[in-house]
Amino acid sequence: MSGKRLPCDVGRNGVALLLALLVCAQPALAARDSQKKQKATTSAAVGPTVPYTTKIDPTGNGDLDAALTSSSDLLGLQKAHAVGPFALAGRIRNEYDRLNTALESFGYYDGKVTITVTRPAASKAPPQLSMDGQDIGLPLWLASLPSGETLAIHITTRTGPLYHVGTVQVIAPDSRKPVALSAAQEKAFGLKTGAPAIASAVLQAGATLDATLKEEGHPLAKVDTPTAYLQPETRTLNVTYPVTIGPLANIGPITLDGLDYTHPHFVRKRLNVAPGQLYQPSKIEDARQDLASLGIFSTVGVKDAPKLAPDGSMPLTFNFREAKRHTIGAEVGYSTDLGGRVGGTWTHHNLFGNAERLKLTALVTGVGGTAQQGFGYDVYADLFKPDFPGRHQNASFRVEGIRQLFYSYRQTALILRAGIVRQLNRRWNLSYGMAAEEEKIAQFGVTRDYTMVFAPVSANYDNTDLPSPLQPPTHGVRVSLSVTPSASFNHGTSFFALLQANASTYFDLARFGISNPGRSVFAFRAIVGSVQGASTYAIPPDQRLYGGGTATIRGFRYQGVGPQFPNSKYAIGGTSLDAGTVEFRQRFFKSWGMAAFMDAGQVGSGSAPFTGTVRVGAGAGARYFTPIGPIRIDVAVPLNREQRGDKWELYIGLGETF
Template sequence: MTGSRRPRATSRGRASRADRAGEDRAGAGRTASRRAVLVVGLVVFVGWMPPPVRGADPQSYVTVIRPTGQGDLDAAISASSSLLSLQKTKAVSPFALAGRIRNDYDRLRTALESYGYYAATIRIAVGLRAGGHAAPSAPPATMDGQDPRLPEWLLAVPKGQAVQVTITPVRGDIFHLGQVTLKPSPEDGTAPIVLNAPERTALGVASGHPAIASDVLAGGVNLQAELKEEGHALAQVGTPKAWLRPQTHTLDVEYTVRRGPIVTIGAIALSGLKRTHPAYIARRITLHPDQLYQPSHIEAARQDLASLGVFSDVQASDAPPLTAGRQMPLNFAFTEGKQRMAEVEGGYSTDLGGRGGVSWTHNNIFGNAERLRLTTLVTGLGGSAQQGLGYDVYADLLKPDFGDRDQNLSVRVEGIRQLLYSYRQTALLVRAGIVRHLGRRWTVSFGGEAEQEHIEQMGMSNDYTIVSLPLSATYDSTGLTNPIDPATHGVRIAASATPSASLISGTSFFTILQATASTYFDLSHVGLSRPGRSVFAFRGVVGSVQGASTFEIPPDQRLYAGGSATVRGFRYQGVGPQFPNSKYAIGGTSMDAGTVEFRQRLFRSFGAALFADAGQVDTGSSPLHGTLRVGAGAGVRYYTPIGPVRVDVAFPLNRPAQGDTWELYIGLGETF
């Protein structure tokens, strides 16, 4: 039987494997030893090395912009720099700061070009702030903002060290406008655009003018507005195209102009009316179909409707397309405001004491913008001129456009009780009158009034029935729509004549004449302050009763002075003839008073005032007679969104024996 023989391993072969295994183990040992030595050496080396410098992240910085010498340009550069606007509000890493610096080049160049400096250069340098140490990995003390090594330089800035970014804009030569071209739009054909004189004035730019971007853009906007005002309702002036000519330092500009046809107003639609009657608005609106389309007249009509006090918003818009006869329909969209409103009012002075109460108003009670106001006040809460509590309760109804535009009917029914030291009065009054506006500054009113009253004075009681026909006119050039806003310029004049008849023990006829004038001078006109901050205010008051002597007319119809409306520092009705050894004022038939007041705004919401008042009352019919009384004082103001809160303290400089030593006045709004 045959078979294969397996070779036998010799002892030599076994010994050879063992030797090799030993050699491998010896080599591994030597390798491990070398590794151990390296590890120990590395540990020793690392322990010997100083700790690495850690870069700041986020990196704080300060931006400094060198002035160009042109104030408005410097303001535009500062407003355009994101480095400046974000340095205190946004944390930024070193890499992001480098990107912010790069982005500022374009932003600042745009600002310079907008003022006509198309050849300007901008240099931005970055360095450590004073007291810092140079970055170890960046040998230069400063880096250029466009250097590609800037991010690495910023990374090497020590932690806690701020950097300073210095921007130096260099204006260079200003560019001027070259060719100014008006290109007709495809809708107008190929006929050249020829501007008339008002249109050229509206455009306002021409060859040779400085190439200021805002002027170029405004020219197109103004030209479009002028074209629309001439009746071109579809007029459009596109955004101008510009070509820079560096060789000649000029900028060529092209406007695309579409005139379109001259258009008249078409149908006028009213939307959004709920309680308000559309027929009333249609009568009130100052526009009519077939009228020339003019945006200024449309805006005036919108503002007129908004002034009714019924709407919280009024919008006027075109309603294209054009209808037959080239007419543009219009749409007036109304948002009606709150119809009912409740208010709380109050005031205090040491002479009249405190007064306070509530009012309820309905702004559109019958749907034609009629306003009904109901008011209840408690008066005489203390006060040196008061003998007890009183009241003032009244209802006011205002009906606009009564019989004609800009003519209102005003009706009041009022009940009064006041316990003054001069007299005690309980009265019921009914008055009705027409108030007519003559333009923006003049207002006239006329009407009738009837009063039934009971008056006690010095132990005597009388009942009076008085009828009168008051007539008045006012002029106001201050431009204020809110009567309690402080005036800073202009003139206010009010004059009235009230023929009256007192029906008691026969009929007594008399006429009360009164006039008040005030004016305001802002010291900004002579360069001494900013507008509205420092103002002198002047007031004069004069009155006279014609046709009757003092004791022939009821006490409440006589003239008095004293208090915030005439002479501060003296109590209400405290200036003029008095009954002997008493605080009871007699009143008179002539009166005059004047005021000088200086008003100074302090900070944002506070102000102060210094004032001096003087006045007199006499029993003759001619003013400027009687004992002149003078008061002076000071006050503080706190300005709120609805008007200034006023606190005044005044002192009489020549008070009578029975007079008060000082007076305090608190109220809303200035005294005049």
């Protein structure tokens, strides 16, 4: 092959294409950083230092300018690592190679770099005020300068003509014979004759082909570093890729390493891949991430065997490091209506070795709330069991004791719940279960005991694609539809059903090009609820519908919207509810943000929503963003309160309201 070959080990007159690419794509390589620090430390320790400033003229190509800037040691080290005159001269000379390599990475092989060193204009003798960075007298000139002067280093680059890709060959490493690619492989490879000889595109073509071959079931496939041949007469770059496709293989035996408390049978049952399936890295990675999502491992890794098994399959080894099984946490919250809520939790994350999670929680509630008559408590034990009774469904069980002293009613209750959440696909899930409750409720001077059973069913959709519900959504929709058939005993048997629909959606103003992604977001929420089959007084007070608070209408205290007993703070509750919210969320800097919102809603005494007196609240708040989620502080006021209603409400919590 004619032309100048660019092997791996030297500069422009024989620079490997790979080296040029890496300088472009990763200018702060660890090896080079180590070399920088070594040079800086050595030179800084000898003689006086020479302060200087560096300016690089733009080329008009933003990506190239960024590569030149990040490749420049003169610019990157001018403040952090001062040097003496002879070390500075060496730094300047080395700059030519670095910047020429960056130019070549973008296809400019006839480019030119000029570096000029200039003394301050007000300087006196010696009369020479500037010198080219390639002048052999540069070190002595720098050493002769008076101390204290700050030199100006000016870098200009001339790109010259853009080179293009010439011939592209895919060959076998040993025989050097051409390798035939399928149509799908050719499409994935993508590099064509005539394309700009940009380093990132040349490397990416090889990486994409390598990934495609493996995804098609060739675990031993390998695309080696391409060799480039410079053709100055045609201003082209001929590129040759050594490619080994290797045999087609299935997944072989799977080994599990590092399981101390977790049962291997559970992990194997959970695995999304199995021996005999076609080897595909994407499916294997999905399986790894799924195991990591269990929350019982601090790390989950997977690796191929060094070679195929005798039967031609590829053995896999999953490596685990188990996380701490026990954690202790605290829970704190506050709003002016519900008051303070404080307590602790103890969690066992792998109770029986099958990723079961037991959580014990004890909370003191109602500390100083405007909707509260005194302290209450909430004590419960939660048991979560994944993959029960089968794959893609999880079971949960709860035993809970609560005492709540609202102005609307005073309640002491024991509650038992059991439910299953079934994941239908990535965005849909279905939940169903049973619950029983034994309670004592006092309302407006009347105390009654109730025994109730429930059979809740709900369908939920979420395409916000967030890893945690505490993360603020910026796009997508969340919808929840639920029906809860219920029966109440003790004071005559009453059957009723609670129907409820919740929906929220989010619009990022970046869609319209007027903000950066995730910085300015409108959020909308709608809630509709209805009790069917029984009138207000035929159902227990805690099963009625109430408005007010963060879940419905901020600015009004919890249970402060809806039918009320005359001349009192006591809410009767209703059998229909509707509420809506418009909220604007703006993020500032890295960790701060704000929100402004308006809520409106009503509670009616009939089963049909959109009846009753509409109440409107508005407010604003601040956000501080943490890795877990935003810390939220909101203040809201009622815009059409009753004479005895609230004047304002404060809410503090973790995560957005919805």
